[in-house]
Every structure is written in C-alpha cells, then in structure tokens.
Amino acid sequence: MPEVRDKQISLGLSGITKVYPGAIALNKVSLDIRSGEVVGLIGENGAGKSTLMKILGGAIAPDEGRIVIDGDVVTALTPARAGKLGISFVHQELNPFSNLDVTANVLLGREIRKGILGFLDRASMENKVRPILDLLGTRFGPKDPVSELSLADQQLLEIARALSINVRLLILDEPTSSLTISETRRLLEVIRKLRDDGVAVLFITHRLAEIVEVADRVVALRDGRNAGELSRNQIDKDTMVRMMIGRDVSKFYEKANHAPGRPVLEIKALRTRAYPHQTVDLCLRAGEITCLAGLVGAGRTELARAIFGIDRVEGGSMEMDGKALAGDSVPDAIAAGICLVPEDRKAEGLFLDFEIMENIAMPSHAALARRGFVDLDAVTRLAEASRKKLQIKASGLNRAVAELSGGNQQKVVLAKWLAMNPKLIIMDEPTRGIDVGAKAEVYHLMQELAGQGVALLVISSDMEEVIGVSDRVAVMCRGRISGILSRAELTEESILRLAVG
Amino acid sequence: MLKKDIGLATLVVTVGAIVAMVNPRFLSPINLANTANLIGLFGLFSIAEAFVIVTAGIELSIGSVIALLGVIFVDLIASFGVPWPMALAVVLALSIFIGLLHGWLITRLKLQPFVVTLCGLLIYRGVARFYTKDGTAGFTFGSDFPMLDFLVSGRTAGVPHSVVAFGLVAIVAWFLLHRTVFGRHLFAVGKNVEAARYSGINTDRVIIQAYVLCAFLTGISAVFFAMYTRSVQPSSHGNFYELYGIAAAVLGGFSLRGGEGSIVGVVLGVILLQILQNLVNLLGIPSSLNFAVMGSVILAGVIADTQFSRYREVRRQQIAMSALQDSEHR
Numbered sequence: 001m002p003e004v005r006d007k008q009i010s011l012g013l014s015g016i017t018k019v020y021p022g023a024i025a026l027n028k029v030s031l032d033i034r035s036g037e038v039v040g041l042i043g044e045n046g047a048g049k050s051t052l053m054k055i056l057g058g059a060i061a062p063d064e065g066r067i068v069i070d071g072d073v074v075t076a077l078t079p080a081r082a083g084k085l086g087i088s089f090v091h092q093e094l095n096p097f098s099n100l101d102v103t104a105n106v107l108l109g110r111e112i113r114k115g116i117l118g119f120l121d122r123a124s125m126e127n128k129v130r131p132i133l134d135l136l137g138t139r140f141g142p143k144d145p146v147s148e149l150s151l152a153d154q155q156l157l158e159i160a161r162a163l164s165i166n167v168r169l170l171i172l173d174e175p176t177s178s179l180t181i182s183e184t185r186r187l188l189e190v191i192r193k194l195r196d197d198g199v200a201v202l203f204i205t206h207r208l209a210e211i212v213e214v215a216d217r218v219v220a221l222r223d224g225r226n227a228g229e230l231s232r233n234q235i236d237k238d239t240m241v242r243m244m245i246g247r248d249v250s251k252f253y254e255k256a257n258h259a260p261g262r263p264v265l266e267i268k269a270l271r272t273r274a275y276p277h278q279t280v281d282l283c284l285r286a287g288e289i290t291c292l293a294g295l296v297g298a299g300r301t302e303l304a305r306a307i308f309g310i311d312r313v314e315g316g317s318m319e320m321d322g323k324a325l326a327g328d329s330v331p332d333a334i335a336a337g338i339c340l341v342p343e344d345r346k347a348e349g350l351f352l353d354f355e356i357m358e359n360i361a362m363p364s365h366a367a368l369a370r371r372g373f374v375d376l377d378a379v380t381r382l383a384e385a386s387r388k389k390l391q392i393k394a395s396g397l398n399r400a401v402a403e404l405s406g407g408n409q410q411k412v413v414l415a416k417w418l419a420m421n422p423k424l425i426i427m428d429e430p431t432r433g434i435d436v437g438a439k440a441e442v443y444h445l446m447q448e449l450a451g452q453g454v455a456l457l458v459i460s461s462d463m464e465e466v467i468g469v470s471d472r473v474a475v476m477c478r479g480r481i482s483g484i485l486s487r488a489e490l491t492e493e494s495i496l497r498l499a500v501g
Numbered sequence: 502m503l504k505k506d507i508g509l510a511t512l513v514v515t516v517g518a519i520v521a522m523v524n525p526r527f528l529s530p531i532n533l534a535n536t537a538n539l540i541g542l543f544g545l546f547s548i549a550e551a552f553v554i555v556t557a558g559i560e561l562s563i564g565s566v567i568a569l570l571g572v573i574f575v576d577l578i579a580s581f582g583v584p585w586p587m588a589l590a591v592v593l594a595l596s597i598f599i600g601l602l603h604g605w606l607i608t609r610l611k612l613q614p615f616v617v618t619l620c621g622l623l624i625y626r627g628v629a630r631f632y633t634k635d636g637t638a639g640f641t642f643g644s645d646f647p648m649l650d651f652l653v654s655g656r657t658a659g660v661p662h663s664v665v666a667f668g669l670v671a672i673v674a675w676f677l678l679h680r681t682v683f684g685r686h687l688f689a690v691g692k693n694v695e696a697a698r699y700s701g702i703n704t705d706r707v708i709i710q711a712y713v714l715c716a717f718l719t720g721i722s723a724v725f726f727a728m729y730t731r732s733v734q735p736s737s738h739g740n741f742y743e744l745y746g747i748a749a750a751v752l753g754g755f756s757l758r759g760g761e762g763s764i765v766g767v768v769l770g771v772i773l774l775q776i777l778q779n780l781v782n783l784l785g786i787p788s789s790l791n792f793a794v795m796g797s798v799i800l801a802g803v804i805a806d807t808q809f810s811r812y813r814e815v816r817r818q819q820i821a822m823s824a825l826q827d828s829e830h831r
Contacts, residue, residue: 308699310698310699329703330698330699330701330703331701331702331703333701334701340699342699347693347695347696348695348696348699349696349699350693350696351689351692351693351696351697351760352693353692353760353761354688354689354692358685362685362689362697362700362702363700363701363702365682365685365686366682369681369682372681372682372683373676373680373681373682374680374681374682374684374685416700
C-alpha cells in the first residue's frame with residue numbers, strides 16, 4: 001500500500017450533476033476541502049448529501065462535473081481508487097460482519113499475513129487495531145466478537161475501520177446518530193485531533209450543535225444545489241437552519257398546552273424480555289405526549305415492542321381503555337388502537353419496493369376491503385388524502401417508497417398508521433436521520449394529534465427534541481423507569497442524571 | 502398485465518411460430534390437444550408452487566406428494582373398493598394435512614422451507630414406495646369409472662378437462678393473488694416479513710395458508726396425474742415436478758427472494774415449458790437433451806430479463822438527464 005499519510009490532500013468538486021429518474025439529486029454542486037480542516041456538510045434529507053458522498057467514494061459516477069484531487073482531474077473514481085487516495089468513509093448505515101471479531105472487521109480485506117502459506121498474523125493485526133481503539137476510547141477490545149457490540153459500539157467500530165487505512169480525507173455520515181453524549185464528545189475530540197494531524201474531515205450531520213462545536217467551515221446543500229457557505233466565525237445554528245431550508249423556522253418546537261385526559265394505556269409491573277427482572281409501571285393519557293428518554297440499550301425499544309405485541313411479555317399486565325391487553329399479538333394491539341412507528345423504518349416500517357399507496361394501505365386493507373377483495377378506489381382515496389395531509393413529496397403515489405427521501409419515507413410510515421385512527425401512537429426515534437423541514441412537520445403533527453386526544457409515547461435520544469416536544473418525560477435506565485419529570489423539571493442535566501441511574 | 506408478462510407472451514408466440522413453421526404437425530388438432538392436456542396437468546402444481554414462492558418460501562416435495570397421494574388414491578379405489586368421491590376427499594384431506602404440517606414446521610419451529618420440504622421430498626417418496634412394496638399401484642383390468650374419467654380425463658368440445666381445471670384454477674388464483682387482501686398479505690410477507698409483522702399482518706398464518714393452498718392444489722394435481730397415467734409407479738411418478746413448477750414460476754417473473762410475480766406470468770411459463778418439450782419431440786432433437794433445452798431457455802430468459810431492466814434503467818436515466826438540460830436551456 002502506498003504511504004500517502006504525510007502528503008497533504010486537496011480535493012475539489014465542481015459542477016457535479018447527478019440525475020435520477022424523477023429527481024435531480026445534484027445540480028452543479030461544488031465543494032472544496034483541504035488537509036487540516038473540518039468541513040461540515042449540512043442539508044435536509046434529499047438535499048443531495050448522500051449522493052455527493054457516494055460520488056466521492058467512487059460508488060456512483062456523476063453525470064457531469066469535475067473531480068480534482070491533488071491537482072489531477074480524476075475521471076473514473078472507483079471505491080478501490082478512493083481508498084488508495086486515502087479517502088475513507090464512516091457510513092450512516094451500519095453493516096458489520098457480526099460473525100467475526102473486532103480485529104477481523106477493522107482490517108477486513110487488508111489482513112496481515114505471515115509465512116509462505118499466508119496464514120493470518122493475528123498478533124500483528126491486533127497490534128495494529130489496538131491503538132486505534134485506544135484513540136477512540138472504546139469499551140471493547142480487538143478480540144471481542146462483534147455480535148455482542150451495542151449499536152453505539154458498532155458505530156465506533158465503523159470509525160475504527162475508517163481510521164485503519166492511511167486516511168487523508170475522512171468522511172463521516174451521521175456518525176453520532178446512535179452514540180451517547182459522552183461517546184459523541186469523545187468522537188468530536190478525535191475529529192479535532194485528526195484535523196491537527198493534517199487529515200481533512202468532511203462531517204455530515206443533522207445535529208447542528210456538533211457542527212458548531214467542531215467545524216471550521218460549513219457547506220450547505222438545498223434541493224441538490226449549493227445553498228451557501230459559512231466560515232468559522234459565522235457559524236451559528238439559526239443561520240445554518242435558514243440556509244438548509246431557505247426560510248426561517250421561527251417556531252421549531254411549538255408547544256400547545258394540553259390538559260391530559262383520561263388514561264388510555266395503563267402498564268402495571270410489566271417485564272420485558274430484555275430486562276426480565278425489572279418491572280415497568282407507566283400510565284399514558286389521552287392528549288399527552290410522554291417522551292421516553294434514556295441511554296441506548298436502556299430497554300426503551302423493548303418496552304415499545306412489548307406494548308405493541310411484537311415481543312411476548314414476561315409478566316405484568318396492560319390495560320387499554322380499561323380492557324386487558326394480552327401483549328402477545330400485533331393485530332390485537334392494533335385493534336385496541338395502538339400503533340408503532342418503528343426505529344428502523346427501512347427494515348420494519350416499509351416495503352421499499354412497493355408503491356407508496358400500497359405501503360400506506362397495508363394495515364388498512366382488511367378494513368377497506370369488500371368481502372376480502374381489495375377496494376382499489378378506497379385505497380387510492382386514502383393514499384391521496386394522506387399525501388395531502390402529510391405533504392408527502394413524490395412524483396406519484398405509484399412510485400416505489402425506496403425512491404423517496406428519508407423524511408418522506410417516515411411520512412409514509414406515519415400515514416399508514418394515521419389511517420387507522422389510533423388512540424395511542426408509539427414513535428421510536430421518529431426523527432432519526434430526517435431533515436429539519438420534515439422534523440418540524442413531524443413535531444407539528446405530534447401536537448396536532450395530542451390536541452385531538454391521542455396519547456403519544458415518543459422514544460428519543462435527541463435531548464433537544466425530548467425537551468422541546470414532551471409534556472412529561474419518563475427516563476429509563478437498565479430496564480426500569482428511573483424517574484418521571486414534569487415539563488417544569490426538564491433540563492438536560494435532570495434527564496441525564498436519571499438516565500445514568 | 503405487466504411488461505414482463507407481455508415479453509413472455511411474445512416469446513411463447515415466437516417459439517410456437519418457429520416450431521409450427523419447421524414442423525406443421527405442431528398445429529395438428531391431436532398435437533395441440535395433447536400439449537394442452539400436459540399444460541393443464543403441469544399448470545396446476547406450478548400455480549401451487551407460485552403461491553409458496555411469493556412468500557419467499559419453496560416447496561420441494563410436490564413430485565413426491567403427487568406420487569404418494571396418487572398411490573393412495575388408486576389403491577383406495579382399486580384394492581379397498583372405496584367410492585371415488587370418498588377417495589378424492591381422503592386425498593384432499595391428506596394434502597391439507599401435509600400443507601399444515603409444512604407450514605407449522607416452518608413458522609412455529611422456525612425451520613427453513615428448503616429443509617422442511619426437502620425432507621418431505623424424501624419421506625413421501627419413500628413412504629409411497631414402501632406402501633406399494635416398490636410395486637405399481639394400478640386399477641384392476643376392466644375396471645371403469647365413467648364419471649371420474651369424464652371429469653378428470655375427458656374432453657368437452659375437444660378441450661381436455663385438465664385444461665378447463667387449469668383455467669379455472671388460474672382465474673381463481675389470479676383474483677386471490679392480485680385482487681384480495683390475502684394476496685396483498687402474501688406479497689407483503691414475501692417482500693419484508695418484519696415490516697409485515699409491524700403492519701399487523703399475522704405473518705405465521707399467512708405463510709401456513711400459502712403452504713396449505715399449495716398442498717391442496719398439489720392434491721388435485723395428484724388425482725389428475727393418477728388418472729392420466731392410470732397406474733402409479735411410485736419410484737418415478739412425479740419425479741422432478743417440483744423443479745418444473747419452480748422453473749415455470751421463475752420464468753413467469755416470480756423471484757425466489759419473494760414478493761414478486763404474477764399468475765399470468767406463471768401460466769405463460771407453463772405454456773412455454775410445454776411448447777419446448779413439444780419442440781424437442783417435433784424437431785427430432787434427441788429426447789435426452791430435453792432438460793438441457795429447458796434449462797438453456799430458462800437461463801436465457803432470466804438473463805434477458807435482467808438485461809432489459811438494466812437497459813430500461815439507463816434509458817430512464819438518459820431521459821431524466823435530457824429533461825434537465827432542456828429545462829436549463831429555457
């Protein structure tokens with residue numbers, strides 16, 4: 001492998017255009033980055049950040065435009081070529097090889113061999129990986145099996161992998177979306193250190209606070225075009241939001257005051273599979289937004305899955321509108337008026353290849369059908385009404401959901417549940433990976449639903465969101481509810497104190 | 502009708518035309534009726550297979566089930582003197598039981614469909630051979646079932662009843678798969694079983710229903726085949742039929758990953774495969790090459806399909822790009 005670590009890098013993209021059927025992903029976009037700077041790349045979902053990143057990684061070729069690296073025009077950039085040039089990625093979507101250990105994952109494809117038979121040189125490999133893990137301050141070691149790592153640790157593993165080559169340009173796509181606060185801080189420190197070592201860092205995130213903290217320069221994209229640039233001393237949150245969405249979001253979190261109504265769901269001494277020895281008691285009321293805060297792995301998703309009937313409950317009882325809910329059947333939960341917007345919308349929320357219309361109608365088919373036959377008119381009407389209500393941006397309701405941006409995909413998931421007129425909506429990380437504009441719309445929808453007397457349980461790891469939208473916050477820690485905070489008591493510190501137990 | 506189906510229909514007509522040109526006997530009433538009869542017989546279980554494949558499953562025991570149920574059907578009538586409607590009821594009840602068993606093993610015990618039905622393939626074949634002591638189950642000489650014969654092997658206005666049955670089953674299957682909620686659920690379960698669960702679909706029940714439906718149609722098919730051959734040789738009867746069904750479904754646009762396919766497609770697939778068989782006979786190609794011809798055509802079809810979709814993608818890309826440039830010039 002050529003040693004390029006000490007060589008400075010300068011990379012310039014100009015006039016990059018990439019067109020997909022039905023959408024212009026990038027339209028004459030330019031971007032420059034040099035060694036020793038951290039550039040924050042911001043933009044709503046669908047603004048073209050991911051496409052730009054894929055072009056940098058050589059995964060897709062632009063239809064037009066020039067890529068200049070170290071003064072040379074690069075025509076055919078392939079992933080292998082990008083790697084040789086010292087361009088390294090941390091992807092948003094994690095897909096480690098869970099059947100291998102940490103070392104094997106970090107050095108995958110770049111294993112160190114010994115002897116004529118080319119056996120793996122485990123000792124050298126581990127020696128190479130250990131300092132990288134130390135730098136990141138991970139809790140896991142080089143020999144740990146990846147199957148046992150938490151989501152946050154997997155994210156750190158991905159970063160370790162990116163650092164294991166002689167990286168000159170490090171591109172991070174939403175690297176903190178599943179990290180805890182302390183891990184995030186640690187990562188930001190690592191980014192600063194790498195910059196001081198002369199690495200160029202391109203940092204893509206929706207968490208603007210992180211940009212404020214670490215970026216030297218900010219480049220914004222909007223609708224596939226450059227939407228402005230800020231230098232270090234110009235960076236502030238409001239300006240960035242304005243650049244991203246092209247208008248002021250004056251009331252990002254609107255908080256109407258609802259008086260909580262009658263109890264909708266009462267959970268008594270519930271024990272979930274993840275923490276069978278802890279019990280959870282919680283009462284959710286009509287018109288109230290309850291946020292479920294806590295660290296990753298505190299058992300929040302498992303609680304949601306238990307209520308919705310995905311996982312069998314280990315004990316305890318639930319009463320929905322005064323009637324017992326067994327908690328072992330999703331159809332029963334839906335019939336009782338519960339719905340769940342899952343954490344992983346691509347794997348659990350959507351049929352990506354299916355039409356938008358089909359996705360929206362999936363749970364309602366049985367109710368809309370006439371004697372078991374699908375009522376296509378009713379389905380079309382429902383989808384059309386949903387598109388209008390939630391402002392789903394798509395060229396047609398018969399397009400595949402896969403073609404939509406993250407925010408619009410999430411709206412499709414919301415639409416399919418709103419069609420069922422639920423009494424309780426559980427949302428698991430409803431705004432993860434979606435853009436500011438769609439976020440604001442989701443928050444608005446939450447308030448609207450609460451106003452209509454729907455009970456909401458919102459699981460969120462975004463502190464700002466928790467404090468912004470909730471009527472009260474239940475904090476979970478290692479499988480139990482460690483405290484419930486009223487709106488008046490809400491601060492980042494009070495939540496965090498309960499979250500760490 | 503999907504674009505894929507139109508492509509396949511074109512292929513069927515083209516191959517048919519070529520065979521007819523080279524050997525006009527292809528279009529003789531006798532040959533057409535015989536080919537149609539085979540299309541009907543093979544079509545019944547191919548549709549059965551399609552219902553399982555759409556759920557991302559597979560059913561490998563179809564041939565063995567046809568042998569086992571065929572043996573039982575013939576033996577009940579010939580050796581035990583059971584009236585044929587009774588024997589039919591027994592066979593269909595058994596087929597439903599087999600479907601339930603497969604569905605139960607796959608959903609409740611979480612076994613892989615391939616493994617469950619592979620074991621079925623071995624077990625039912627073995628049991629069928631043991632049942633007849635490796636002999637042949639056949640009707641005693643001179644026995645006659647005019648009603649049954651007419652219903653299953655008869656013809657109306659020259660149309661074999663197997664074709665009528667196939668047509669009826671295909672129409673019902675089309676409505677079931679493409680127009681009912683159950684059909685939507687089959688596609689959903691096949692495409693993304695997790696998302697289906699999260700949408701409140703009882704995924705286990707849908708999968709079990711698919712295997713029961715498949716086995717039930719296979720049971721009907723078994724009776725048709727038993728009456729077609731009049732005697733059942735359990736070591737060879739129905740051999741490879743499951744692969745034939747899978748081939749027809751794949752040709753018809755069903756993806757083995759599940760969630761894709763159409764009844765029109767599988768019907769056309771069956772027709773194409775039978776025409777190919779016929780082609781081997783009529784064009785004097787050594788019959789030992791039969792499978793090789795079938796395999797080559799399926800391979801060519803699948804390759805053409807992927808190439809066409811790639812080409813369409815590129816075309817769409819170009820159109821989108823030129824649309825962008827037009828809007829910029831204005």
